Amino acid sequence: MKINILAIESSCDETSASVISDGKVLNNIIATQSVHEKYGGVVPELASRAHQQHLIPVVTEAMNSSGLSKKDLSAVAFTKGPGLMGSLMVGVSFAKSFAYALGIPLIEVNHMQAHILAHFIEEPKPQFPFICLTVSGGHTQLVLVKDFLDMEIIGETTDDAVGEAFDKTAKLLGLPYPGGPLIDKYAKEGNPHAFAFPVSDMPGLDFSFSGIKTAVLYFLRDKIKEHPDFIQDNLPDICASVQYTLVKMLLQKLKKAAKFHRIKEIAIAGGVSANSGLREALQLESEKSGWELYVPKFEYCTDNAAMIAMAAHYKFLKGEFSGLDVVPEARMRF
């Protein structure tokens, strides 16, 4: 019999369900929550309610398009953490009830591990060991990946995530949430060397992104004093300069990690890996340093249940199941 798993993702502001059959992802249904746009960030209460509203329709669509029926399922998987507690609760409670009703095993998945395992959904797949730079709205991590479920965090942010730095800068510029993709868009027409912002210097492989947000805040405040339309008149240059600085900080640590661990298999994951400045810089560095670079399809970079399904498949193979008393963990580590 095939290993068929239904997986649920509800850690932040995407409600998603996916069905995987013997390691092959059959679908990846995602309901994005637009309710947060006008607040300039994810509002946890609203996110939980939106998950509650969208989860069953999303699961129904995933089940229908898989061609499988509930009795064909071998297990149900869910994101245990890290994420917003209320959002996680919706997914966990649903998955538990589903497993209980069908009498099938329950599989908990670490969202950050799943972002990395998204690389195994499609070819080309990285070879172990590889280094993955996971960059999202909630995390910035350098992970040494030794095997499917054997990973070590070798560096991470000590404050804001890089996606947060993009989004907070965008907010200062009056751009809607999430601002990362808009900074990317305007940066394409700007000069990355127009303005200089400080590059943080953290020890080892750790990152810090809170300084740049403050630097941009003071920079804009001073410029606007002299020139009230400064933002409108310089938007592409500001975006290009901020993006250049953030990408430089990421590359600096990634290069250091690759050198230290003598690894040339390099992967990126998370929503910020969609950034064209980052992709370009990674491409250039790969040619220079002889890296084999892995960038998943955008659909699998941002939050999605296919990556949860992929992780669940490997956990199923190892017999790693959860009890029905499992609870979400907002600050889950691995």
Ligand code: KG4
């Ligand atoms: O992985 P993700 O979808 O959700 C989290 O787990 O956080 O990442 C979302 C983050 C947001 O901060 C968003 O602004 C950023 O990814 N992002 C980008 C781009 N596309 C998405 N940041 C910069 N450039 C982009 N093209």
Ligand code: ZN
């Ligand atoms: Zn994520």
